[in-house]
Amino acid sequence: MSPPRRVVLLARPGPACERLAEAAREAGAEIALIADPTDTQPETVLAARPEALLVALEPAVESAIERFQDIYTDPDLIVLFE
Numbered sequence: 051m052s053p054p055r056r057v058v059l060l061a062r063p064g065p066a067c068e069r070l071a072e073a074a075r076e077a078g079a080e081i082a083l084i085a086d087p088t089d090t091q092p093e094t095v096l097a098a099r100p101e102a103l104l105v106a107l108e109p110a111v112e113s114a115i116e117r118f119q120d121i122y123t124d125p126d127l128i129v130l131f132e
Contacts, residue, residue: 053080054078054079054080055078055079055080055101055102055128056079056080056082056098056099056100056101056102057074057079057080057081057082057100057101057102057103057104058081058082058083058084058085058095058098058100058102058103058104059071059074059081059083059084059085059104059106060085060086060087060090060095060103060104060105060106060111060115060118061084061085061086061087061104061105061106062086062087062088062106062108062110062111063086066106066108067084067106070104070106070132071084074104079102082098082099082100083095083098083100087105087111087114087115087117087118088110088111088114091117092117092118092120092121095118095121096121100127101127101128102127102128102129102130103118103121103122103127103128103129103130104130104132105118105129105130105131105132106132107131107132
């Protein structure tokens with residue numbers, strides 16, 4: 051059995067964030083960080099050493115998530131947009 055993947059969840063606080071975190075845990079992920087993309091810097095995400103990034107898309111965060119573009123294009127990172 052392989053160790054759980056370290057996942058960073060970028061989502062605004064609330065029920066949707068909680069559901070995504072729970073779904074990731076149930077799938078065997080280790081949640082390394084849950085961060086609101088509107089007030090989190092890319093350096094904070096990288097410091098959590100994620101193997102995967104789960105991004106909850108919603109209109110309120112569309113402009114904020116552009117700051118994470120360099121992370122999205124990292125070939126060693128799995129990126130999922132929900």
